Amino acid sequence: MTQKNTRNFAIIAHIDHGKSTLADRIMEQTQTVSDRDSKAQLLDDLQVEQAHGVTVKSRTVRNYYHADDGQEYTYNFIDTPGHVDFTYEVSKSLAASDGALLLVDATQGVQAQTVANLRLARDNHLVVIPVINKIDAAAADVDRTAEQIRALAPEFATVEILKISAKTGLNVHDVLEAIHTRIPAPVGDVKQPLKALVFDSQYDAFKGIIAYVRVVDGKLTTADKLTLMANNQTVAANEIGIFAPQRVATKQLSAGDVGYVVTGLKDPQALRVGDTLTSATTPTATALPGYQPSQSMVFAGFYPQGDHYHDLQLAVEKLALNDTSFHYHAESSDALGAGFRCGFLGIFHLQIIRERLHDEYGLDVLTTAPNVTYRVHLKNEDEPVIVNNPIAFPDYAKIDFVEEPLAEATITTTSESLSDVMKLATQHKGELQDMRNQGDLVVLVYQLPFAEIAYDFFNALKSVSHGYATLTTELSGYDIADVVKIEVHVNYAKVDALSFVVHREDAPKVAQELVHKLKFVIPRKLYPMPVQSVVEGKALARVDVPPLRKNAAANGEKKSTSKKQALLRRQSVNKRQAAHSDIELPQEVFNAVLDLE
Numbered sequence: 001m002t003q004k005n006t007r008n009f010a011i012i013a014h015i016d017h018g019k020s021t022l023a024d025r026i027m028e029q030t031q032t033v034s035d036r037d038s039k040a041q042l043l044d045d046l047q048v049e050q051a052h053g054v055t056v057k058s059r060t061v062r063n064y065y066h067a068d069d070g071q072e073y074t075y076n077f078i079d080t081p082g083h084v085d086f087t088y089e090v091s092k093s094l095a096a097s098d099g100a101l102l103l104v105d106a107t108q109g110v111q112a113q114t115v116a117n118l119r120l121a122r123d124n125h126l127v128v129i130p131v132i133n134k135i136d137a138a139a140a141d142v143d144r145t146a147e148q149i150r151a152l153a154p155e156f157a158t159v160e161i162l163k164i165s166a167k168t169g170l171n172v173h174d175v176l177e178a179i180h181t182r183i184p185a186p187v188g189d190v191k192q193p194l195k196a197l198v199f200d201s202q203y204d205a206f207k208g209i210i211a212y213v214r215v216v217d218g219k220l221t222t223a224d225k226l227t228l229m230a231n232n233q234t235v236a237a238n239e240i241g242i243f244a245p246q247r248v249a250t251k252q253l254s255a256g257d258v259g260y261v262v263t264g265l266k267d268p269q270a271l272r273v274g275d276t277l278t279s280a281t282t283p284t285a286t287a288l289p290g291y292q293p294s295q296s297m298v299f300a301g302f303y304p305q306g307d308h309y310h311d312l313q314l315a316v317e318k319l320a321l322n323d324t325s326f327h328y329h330a331e332s333s334d335a336l337g338a339g340f341r342c343g344f345l346g347i348f349h350l351q352i353i354r355e356r357l358h359d360e361y362g363l364d365v366l367t368t369a370p371n372v373t374y375r376v377h378l379k380n381e382d383e384p385v386i387v388n389n390p391i392a393f394p395d396y397a398k399i400d401f402v403e404e405p406l407a408e409a410t411i412t413t414t415s416e417s418l419s420d421v422m423k424l425a426t427q428h429k430g431e432l433q434d435m436r437n438q439g440d441l442v443v444l445v446y447q448l449p450f451a452e453i454a455y456d457f458f459n460a461l462k463s464v465s466h467g468y469a470t471l472t473t474e475l476s477g478y479d480i481a482d483v484v485k486i487e488v489h490v491n492y493a494k495v496d497a498l499s500f501v502v503h504r505e506d507a508p509k510v511a512q513e514l515v516h517k518l519k520f521v522i523p524r525k526l527y528p529m530p531v532q533s534v535v536e537g538k539a540l541a542r543v544d545v546p547p548l549r550k551n552a553a554a555n556g557e558k559k560s561t562s563k564k565q566a567l568l569r570r571q572s573v574n575k576r577q578a579a580h581s582d583i584e585l586p587q588e589v590f591n592a593v594l595d596l597e
């Protein structure tokens with residue numbers, strides 16, 4: 001297949017506008033999968049994706065299309081995730097493409113992430129084909145949606161907007177024709193030295209690390225020795241191939257092709273997405289522009305349950321390879337022992353990673369309360385300390401001032417929910433920066449502390465807007481914030497893993513709520529245990545966890561009197577040291593911190 005008949009494209013859309021459904025239809029209509037195989041949502045095969053009904057990882061599939069002009073085309077399409085936390089994945093798929101189908105749901109119209117994805121596509125100089133989907137739905141307003149699309153970008157004023165139903169297959173043929181007529185063929189040079197963009201990667205238990213590549217120039221065969229340009233590392237091409245949609249080995253990949261390389265690497269950290277693969281014998285002089293590494297916005301500790309530290313280590317290594325926006329490093333806490341501090345794009349991303357650990361690795365991790373990064377300026381120090389773990393938050397006596405990250409949040413909502421949305425944003429310390437109409441929708445731009453949106457803001461927004469509002473956020477800088485660390489003391493001993501940072505003005509309320517929640521989730525002992533929220537050395541709130549009922553005879557666990565007496569004696573010896581080593585911390589205890597509002 002020549003480059004002339006190859007098209008590399010992505011499908012971009014707001015969540016639920018029908019990307020995965022269209023992807024399925026395209027595979028069916030190009031007979032990439034037989035009808036027998038085409039179970040619904042063929043591509044969303046990670047269990048978490050099925051559970052949430054969203055696409056988390058981008059998928060790549062090669063299709064062969066017999067076009068109306070009598071020629072056969074190779075279509076490589078990349079399904080992209082739609083959720084706000086996964087913009088980074090979207091931009092990776094776009095860098096490997098030459099064009100994009102911009103899908104808009106006719107019952108919803110243009111939404112915030114339609115706009116955000118379009119911006120990414122234009123940043124990558126892609127030809128964008130606007131497509132209105134769900135025209136079969138009773139609530140479809142095709143004309144209004146077309147108007148909104150035309151208003152999005154000057155070039156849409158004159159182009160044909162396709163109108164389809166990905167569900168029934170209506171007019172999907174027009175999409176297949178538009179792909180080869182409107183999206184340009186790749187323009188790489190087969191005779192140049194090899195230059196291939198690594199746009200994704202995967203860990204395979206048998207084959208090791210598999211790089212997903214778009215070959216920009218040159219050719220790639222299994223006979224080649226390859227070099228990863230970022231660290232000048234030589235790798236093999238043990239197997240190369242395409243996605244159909246499963247991996248199928250081929251003899252060669254050449255300029256314009258999208259496929260995979262089994263690198264022979266075993267160390268998940270050895271391959272960086274965004275790197276350039278070239279030939280070890282005739283290397284290219286210049287690497288392709290890589291990606292900006294993603295910035296973690298939310299951090300939380302992951303700790304193994306039971307004796308699974310090593311399993312957890314392997315699992316996070318592999319996940320980080322597969323999802324380059326997930327970061328981790330080793331940490332430890334007095335209360336929980338050895339674990340990992342992990343960085344995420346947002347709270348939804350954190351949830352997805354937890355579920356993948358459960359589904360794909362059989363690991364249930366203890367997760368500490370998430371937090372953002374603080375810049376703590378100490379007295380008599382020039383450089384701030386970067387703190388992304390509350391355990392490491394410096395002693396208040398040494399702190400000069402603290403800066404916290406700010407977000408610029410763009411919320412698109414309906415006029416009916418406008419006042420509730422604005423109230424919510426104000427409650428979260430949002431300052432309105434801009435407000436404009438876009439068709440029947442209102443676009444609000446707020447500046448607010450990132451910590452305020454890091455936890456439950458998205459769900460609250462969905463709830464006050466009855467599911468309509470959308471949110472995109474960007475880090476907009478740092479600003480001075482009056483924040484304090486809340487420590488939790490159980491039986492007079494600090495439990496470091498339960499520490500977290502809040503705005504001073506919220507501290508009294510949060511401190512009260514916290515101890516009342518903890519009262520019911522901290523496992524009881526034979527003796528009552530005080531639980532205190534401590535801020536800057538002072539207890540702001542206290543409750544007592546009631547003791548276990550002394551008479552355990554009912555369930556046959558009666559301890560001998562001497563044992564009980566020994567126990568009581570031990571307890572009274574030194575209350576202040578008694579606690580932290582033998583208090584169990586089930587996940588519910590951390591959830592109590594997580595659920596605070």
Ligand code: GDP
Pocket residue numbers: 013014015016017018019020021022053054055082133134135136137164165166167168
């Ligand atoms: P994605 O999040 O963009 O991948 O969206 P999905 O492909 O998962 O689709 C979201 C929902 O919309 C699913 O329930 C689909 O069945 C439904 N859907 C997709 N395309 C159409 C369509 O053309 N018509 C109708 N009525 N529903 C559709």
Ligand code: MG
Pocket residue numbers: 019020021044053054055
């Ligand atoms: Mg999907």
